[in-house]
Amino acid sequence: MGNVTIKDVANETGLSIATVSYAINGKKNLPPETVQKVQEAIKRLGYIKNYSASSLVSNTSHLIGVVIPQTEPGSAMVFENPFYSQILSSIEYHARLRGYHVIVSGTNADEKYFNLASQRNLDGVIVIGAYSEDFFNGLPSESIPVVLVDSYLQKDGYSQVKLDDVQGGYLATSYLLEHGHEKIGFLSGRRKEGGVSLNRYNGYEKAMNEAGKKIVNEWVMTCNVGFEAARKITRKIMGGLDITAVFCTADIMAVGVIRELNSMGIRVPEDISVMGFDNLNIANYCTPSLTTVGQDIFEKGKQAVEMLYKHLAEEEEKGIRKLSGGECILPLEIIERESVCRINA
Amino acid sequence: MGNVTIKDVANETGLSIATVSYAINGKKNLPPETVQKVQEAIKRLGYIKNYSASSLVSNTSHLIGVVIPQTEPGSAMVFENPFYSQILSSIEYHARLRGYHVIVSGTNADEKYFNLASQRNLDGVIVIGAYSEDFFNGLPSESIPVVLVDSYLQKDGYSQVKLDDVQGGYLATSYLLEHGHEKIGFLSGRRKEGGVSLNRYNGYEKAMNEAGKKIVNEWVMTCNVGFEAARKITRKIMGGLDITAVFCTADIMAVGVIRELNSMGIRVPEDISVMGFDNLNIANYCTPSLTTVGQDIFEKGKQAVEMLYKHLAEEEEKGIRKLSGGECILPLEIIERESVCRINA
Numbered sequence: 001m002g003n004v005t006i007k008d009v010a011n012e013t014g015l016s017i018a019t020v021s022y023a024i025n026g027k028k029n030l031p032p033e034t035v036q037k038v039q040e041a042i043k044r045l046g047y048i049k050n051y052s053a054s055s056l057v058s059n060t061s062h063l064i065g066v067v068i069p070q071t072e073p074g075s076a077m078v079f080e081n082p083f084y085s086q087i088l089s090s091i092e093y094h095a096r097l098r099g100y101h102v103i104v105s106g107t108n109a110d111e112k113y114f115n116l117a118s119q120r121n122l123d124g125v126i127v128i129g130a131y132s133e134d135f136f137n138g139l140p141s142e143s144i145p146v147v148l149v150d151s152y153l154q155k156d157g158y159s160q161v162k163l164d165d166v167q168g169g170y171l172a173t174s175y176l177l178e179h180g181h182e183k184i185g186f187l188s189g190r191r192k193e194g195g196v197s198l199n200r201y202n203g204y205e206k207a208m209n210e211a212g213k214k215i216v217n218e219w220v221m222t223c224n225v226g227f228e229a230a231r232k233i234t235r236k237i238m239g240g241l242d243i244t245a246v247f248c249t250a251d252i253m254a255v256g257v258i259r260e261l262n263s264m265g266i267r268v269p270e271d272i273s274v275m276g277f278d279n280l281n282i283a284n285y286c287t288p289s290l291t292t293v294g295q296d297i298f299e300k301g302k303q304a305v306e307m308l309y310k311h312l313a314e315e316e317e318k319g320i321r322k323l324s325g326g327e328c329i330l331p332l333e334i335i336e337r338e339s340v341c342r343i344n345a
Numbered sequence: 346m347g348n349v350t351i352k353d354v355a356n357e358t359g360l361s362i363a364t365v366s367y368a369i370n371g372k373k374n375l376p377p378e379t380v381q382k383v384q385e386a387i388k389r390l391g392y393i394k395n396y397s398a399s400s401l402v403s404n405t406s407h408l409i410g411v412v413i414p415q416t417e418p419g420s421a422m423v424f425e426n427p428f429y430s431q432i433l434s435s436i437e438y439h440a441r442l443r444g445y446h447v448i449v450s451g452t453n454a455d456e457k458y459f460n461l462a463s464q465r466n467l468d469g470v471i472v473i474g475a476y477s478e479d480f481f482n483g484l485p486s487e488s489i490p491v492v493l494v495d496s497y498l499q500k501d502g503y504s505q506v507k508l509d510d511v512q513g514g515y516l517a518t519s520y521l522l523e524h525g526h527e528k529i530g531f532l533s534g535r536r537k538e539g540g541v542s543l544n545r546y547n548g549y550e551k552a553m554n555e556a557g558k559k560i561v562n563e564w565v566m567t568c569n570v571g572f573e574a575a576r577k578i579t580r581k582i583m584g585g586l587d588i589t590a591v592f593c594t595a596d597i598m599a600v601g602v603i604r605e606l607n608s609m610g611i612r613v614p615e616d617i618s619v620m621g622f623d624n625l626n627i628a629n630y631c632t633p634s635l636t637t638v639g640q641d642i643f644e645k646g647k648q649a650v651e652m653l654y655k656h657l658a659e660e661e662e663k664g665i666r667k668l669s670g671g672e673c674i675l676p677l678e679i680i681e682r683e684s685v686c687r688i689n690a
Contacts, residue, residue: 103408103446103447104449105447285631289604
């Protein structure tokens with residue numbers, strides 16, 4: 001079955017190889033009856049398109065690369081945070097609807113992603129998260145469309161799908177302020193340039209400033225974006241802080257904080273209110289369930305694919321491989337559950 | 346950079362194209378100095394192997410397909426259950442170490458996976474979970490090595506990585522019996538032939554029988570393997586059952602059961618003990634934390650890749666594409682946390 005070639009389809013239909021190729025790849029406006037003739041022959045003969053051969057001829061592979069951060073260089077992908085698996089699930093689904101397959105990879109510290117993109121002749125790349133300047137220098141952005149998810153890197157030709165993270169931090173903090181909290185802690189991953197943590201911090205600071213509340217240095221805490229790291233910092237520091245609420249910039253951290261406060265006998269939300277960010281499935285798994293800043297991760301994955309697809313279609317039309325850039329900012333909303341309560345200031 | 350060809354490397358080194366190709370693909374025993382010469386030229390010229398071209402010539406693509414179940418046909422992959430993202434993370438990591446890339450996909454209801462495997466010239470396929478007979482008939486097992494993870498399907502040439510699920514069900518139930526429980530519920534997904542649920546049920550039944558305990562029909566419950574489905578069946582049925590413990594065949598279900606019992610004011614473990622299966626990260630996220638039957642998911646993903654790799658190496662050596670089959674059964678152990686307590690029968 002796998003050995004039927006495009007030539008066999010041409011013989012079967014009496015059409016030229018070029019015409020059959022156009023019909024298969026939808027490249028030219030052929031009469032509908034011609035396309036139907038080819039499709040019927042394909043079905044009858046069991047012809048299967050070979051992407052390796054097709055890739056060499058047309059310079060498209062119908063492959064999209066998705067880059068997921070690693071816990072540390074050369075290690076496994078950071079799927080401990082369900083954000084990544086939820087968005088990958090959406091990307092794979094929407095790519096499939098568009099006829100693309102997805103190569104997923106953590107990046108190798110000792111190999112530029114450029115190599116993978118060239119080796120596989122990827123049609124496009126979706127990069128999730130913030131990486132070092134070095135990594136982006138290794139991306140073949142001039143020849144392949146790149147969509148960045150949750151990165152503030154400004155680079156010619158890169159498209160971006162992200163949130164208004166300043167607004168997100170502002171929303172969360174305002175919600176806590178409205179519930180009477182004034183001593184509000186902040187827990188995030190490293191606040192690096194171009195990353196979401198710094199922007200969410202800026203939103204927190206803005207809300208506190210506008211409300212005339214002072215931020216005490218020790219209230220601003222940093223640890224790895226993970227469950228165990230959040231437990232540890234809670235045990236070591238947070239339990240002893242004079243705060244009534246804490247805003248965690250990732251649900252995975254907030255769930256760790258709640259778990260540890262439970263273990264320490266500190267009641268959530270009566271003693272400390274906890275606010276998350278993401279609205280992952282796990283926000284429902286903990287007791288109390290997590291009040292959080294909700295983003296639509298399924299939509300985020302969809303938009304990343306659609307931006308890529310739009311560029312690929314434009315390229316095809318104009319015969320060039322140059323990306324116009326573009327930005328898609330998705331909305332945020334507070335999801336109220338049980339982990340925040342009102343207090344009298 | 347991407348346009349340097351193998352011919353350029355040959356010109357640069359003064360070697361034949363065939364020799365350069367052997368050096369790049371490690372096919373023949375060349376003198377070390379020849380290999381080094383080629384490697385230096387590759388570095389100097391910036392040659393990047395093109396897998397599309399290489400795939401057509403050598404009939405290997407260094408691509409592995411990973412099939413993940415979908416929530417329903419034509420929908421997104423079931424990453425709600427973190428088991429899948431944890432094993433995918435391990436598969437991608439170990440494949441990367443072996444120089445393979447991973448195409449991940451939910452299967453399309455209207456397209457046989459055979460097509461993807463042929464189109465992409467996949468070197469091997471790892472299938473996670475149990476699928477319909479139809480799906481497996483569509484797998485090109487005669488030409489491509491297939492490793493099944495968690496499937497009891499017996500088919501010539503398929504390799505398998507799995508658990509002793511009967512033993513797993515037996516372990517869990519025995520643990521509960523040892524803690525004084527006699528009225529033990531059982532909650533799983535659909536117990537279909539060839540799937541893990543049926544085997545875990547058989548282990549539960551065996552332990553109950555050996556202990557001389559009767560299983561009441563209503564104690565055996567079935568719902569989708571998900572958090573919300575488990576909550577729903579807990580609210581509808583479990584709260585009203587005369588049981589002191591329940592064994593859930595997946596942590597994602599057990600976490601849903603605990604969450605709902607918490608909401609209903611039924612204390613875990615004092616009123617009902619809850620036992621899971623998998624030892625996912627989320628077993629720590631709920632309060633109380635989940636006592637469970639632990640499997641090593643990272644090792645499971647590693648073994649799946651290693652079995653595939655072993656076959657590919659054998660094929661290469663013997664020049665044939667025939668799989669010898671084989672089986673790898675990973676160990677299980679009870680992970681004690683807080684969700685099971687001792688009672689006086």
